[in-house]
Amino acid sequence: MDEIKAMLLQEKENIIADILKTQEHMPKDHDIGDEIDSSVEDQERKLMLLLQDREREKLEKIERALIRIENNDYGECEECGEPISPKRLMIVPFARLCINCKQEEERTSGVYSREDMEGSLRYMEE
Numbered sequence: 001m002d003e004i005k006a007m008l009l010q011e012k013e014n015i016i017a018d019i020l021k022t023q024e025h026m027p028k029d030h031d032i033g034d035e036i037d038s039s040v041e042d043q044e045r046k047l048m049l050l051l052q053d054r055e056r057e058k059l060e061k062i063e064r065a066l067i068r069i070e071n072n073d074y075g076e077c078e079e080c081g082e083p084i085s086p087k088r089l090m091i092v093p094f095a096r097l098c099i100n101c102k103q104e105e106e107r108t109s110g111v112y113s114r115e116d117m118e119g120s121l122r123y124m125e126e
């Protein structure tokens with residue numbers, strides 16, 4: 001459990017560092033060129049905001065997992081209450097659902113989250 005907590009904290013630091021890095025590279029407002037330049041800048045800005053949204057979402061998941069560790073209910077499936085397999089937690093440390101419920105959710109919603117998809121791919125290789 002300590003190992004997973006350390007992993008989550010490390011991941012959190014990485015994401016925060018990434019967000020800070022992205023912000024540094026944000027196009028500056030004072031540099032307003034001609035129309036073409038500013039539209040390119042707009043696109044870059046949108047892309048970065050999108051990236052940040054995704055990172056923020058991940059950060060929230062990690063925060064939630066850390067809170068659950070503190071509350072001692074980490075590692076339980078939020079859907080069926082069964083323990084999530086330690087193997088899955090090592091791959092997706094902020095997983096909220098066990099692999100069965102996750103697959104069920106993906107089947108019914110048709111939504112795949114990238115990190116969980118990577119996780120299940122690695123799962124199959126084992």
Ligand SMILES: [Zn+2]
Pocket residue numbers: 077078079080081082097098099100101102
């Ligand atoms: Zn479950």
